[in-house]
Amino acid sequence: MSIKKYYLPVVLFAVIAVGFNSCKKIQEDNLVNGLWRFNQVYIGGSTTNYLSGFPNYTNGNNCCAYKVDFQRDDIVFAYYLTNDTFSYVVGGSWHLNAYNEIEMHFDKYFDGTFDIKKTTEKHYELNSDANHIKFYDGVDPALDTTSTKIEMERI
Secondary structure, eight states, X not given: OHHHHHHHHHHHHHHHHHHHXXXXXXXXXXXXXXXXXXXXXXXXXXXXXXXXXXXXXXXXXXXXXXXXXXXXXXXXXXXXXXXXXXXXXXXXXXXXXXXXXXXXXXXXXXXXXXXXXXXXXXXXXEEEEEEEOGGGTTTOHHHHEEEEEEEEEXX
């Protein structure tokens, strides 16, 4: 009799635990199984897309792109292309802490934990309240660690 009393709660707990782990695995597979383009990056609540600081980058211009390739084993490669030519290449690391939280450490602009919001099947929005931006170390303390919003799409 007492075994039956605990059977249902144990089964429910097991189903929930497996469900959370499978959601994280699905999200990880979504990130790894595709090449991503960062379309917009906003730093410190600004309405200016920081990507426009790259040479020849103009919103809507297909000549240039900042692409990110999430690999297995927490490796990430990011690169900036200008007319199909590599202008800038960096490596780093990433880790999916939870199904809706990613930790990224690459480039001079991405060093923090970001909340993941899936806006469409191919579009994601990443938000961080405390992204460390190495580019601003010792230059602008207000932007050294600040909020960052990234809009990216699978290509």
